[in-house]
Amino acid sequence: MFTIPMNSITFDVAIIGAGASGLTCAQQLQKAGYSVIVLDKSRGVGGRMATRRVSGSRADHGVRYLEPKGELLIQLIEQLKTCEPLENQLQLWTNKLYEFKENQLQSQVIDQPYYIIPSGMSTVGKFLTNGLNLQLNSKVESLTITPEKIWKCQIQSTNSNTLEPPILAKSVVIAIPAPQALMLLEAANTEVELNFLDIIKSVEYDPCLTVIAGYSKEKYQELPTWKAVRFCDDQILDWVGVDSSKRLNATQPVFVIQSNAQFAEQYLEETDLTLAGQQLIHQAANTILPGWETPEWIQIHRWRYGFCRQPLSLSCLATTTPLPLVCAGDWCSGNHLEAALKSGLETAKWLQTQIKL
Incomplete structure (x- = not known):
């Protein structure tokens, strides 16, 4: 007893x-x-408001940004704007999103701006x-x-x-x-x-695989003008973001690449996700990032319960x-x-x- x-x-x-x-x-x-x-x-x-530290960099490998939609989230955003120090303050990231659809990169005006925190989304938690x-x-x-x-x-x-x-x-x-x-x-x-x-x-949930990829600082001059791209009909990709654009003093270009649910399902039980990560990087390079096939380092995270579908x-x-x-x-x-x-x-x-x- x-x-x-x-x-x-x-x-x-x-x-x-x-x-x-x-x-x-x-x-x-x-x-x-x-x-x-x-x-x-x-x-x-x-x-899932998660930030990983790797090779001297930080990357948001879960929630990508905050969007002021909903009364409670708007209240939280206003509170985060006054945090100290500066790197913990919510800041405007972009008011333009790009979509890759029908083999074309298309700009899309969004209703609300996207906000980020330089120290990482884990700061919200x-x-x-x-x-x-x-x-x-x-x-x-x-x-x-x-x-x-x-x-x-x-x-x-x-x-x-x-x-x-x-x-x-x-x-x-x-x-x-x-x-x-x-x-x-x-x-x-x-x-x-x-x-x-x-x-x-x-x-019911959809899984997701996230790749964090860091590149040589010499490639800064080759960075795209966009900060994030959503994929509508790709076989494996869902999202690509220039994560280093969120940081105050980024030391190298860092991308976050996220898969769609169908691709993640194929690798959900794999112990080694290296092959899956390489496929995602290769697909991103072939579609919107020519010349970015070879990062200096990568890390891969498995979100078994990435997005609630039901x-x-x-x-x-x-x-x-x-x-x-x-x-x-x-x-x-x-x-x-x-x-x-x-x-x-x-x-x-x-x-x-x-x-x-």
């Missing part, structure tokens, strides 16, 4: 996942006076963690209920692969991709409402059986950042009706 240690802390809410939804929820609850802890298996925060109780490198291996009717999150360190003291909470928020939430709940020793898991199963029509998925439990994310009511922010906000509102201080 599990007995709560006398010196252990039982939080009001444990949030699994430090993406936009989880962090927004945590901020709202903490402001309302609840004790909250955010758990994430990664070493950084932000989820760091901004949202301000003042929060955060525990990184902590994978929730199991989710169970104690005899005392408390949620128990068993934690495994992703640094050492060792078990850590469990986290106890009155309620749990699962703010990770739906398939990962499903695996965690199916393995739990408790029964949720009859159709709860079936609803999560209905959510989201729910709910802002969050909640139940009180057997204890307060909420699933949140951009897979609730949409597949974009505004939906993620709204999901976190609505989750916090629901929990405040269930947990009395």
Whole structure:
């Protein structure tokens, strides 16, 4: 029998996942006076608002930019414009997007400008963690209920692969991709409402492969005039961006190349993605980047749950059986950042009706 240690802390809410939804929820609850802890298996925060450091450069290999569409996202953009230092401030990147369609590069005027952060999109996640109780490198291996009717999150360190003291909470928020939430709940020793898991199963995702490619600084003079190109009908490409154009003091040209879902599916289970990365670079060179076939270095990232193809029509998925439990994310009511922010906000509102201080 599990007995709560006398010196252990039982939080009001444990949030699994430090993406936009989880962090927004945590901020709202903490402001309302609840004790909250955010758990994430990664070493950084932000989820798909991800920035990688490689060879002295930074590159956004997940979310590409912020676009002021939606009330919550507009509010966040205004807040980010005042961050310090300058490299953490949101800045205009471009107000023109190019499309490669029917073998032609076509300019497209966009309704709203695209904003970026010179220090990287992961800065958005760091901004949202301000003042929060955060525990990184902590994978929730199991989710169970104690005899005392408390949620128990068993934690495994992703640094050492060792078990850590469990986290106890009155309620749990699962703010990770739906398939990962499903695996965690199916393995739990408790029964949720009859159709709860079936609803999560209905959510579908498209994968994506991202290549970060760095080139010799001598090639700066050969950079294209465009900053980003979207592909409409290519066999393997979805997006190519001049990522180094986002940085204040870039040391070399860096491109980010993202695949479409069909191409990513072919390599989803491959352990070595080198061949896939080479194909993406070759295709980009053949279509819009002649002379850029040979980078100095590349890194490849696999987004198994890149884009939600079939989201729910709910802002969050909640139940009180057997204890307060909420699933949140951009897979609730949409597949974009505004939906993620709204999901976190609505989750916090629901929990405040269930947990009395």
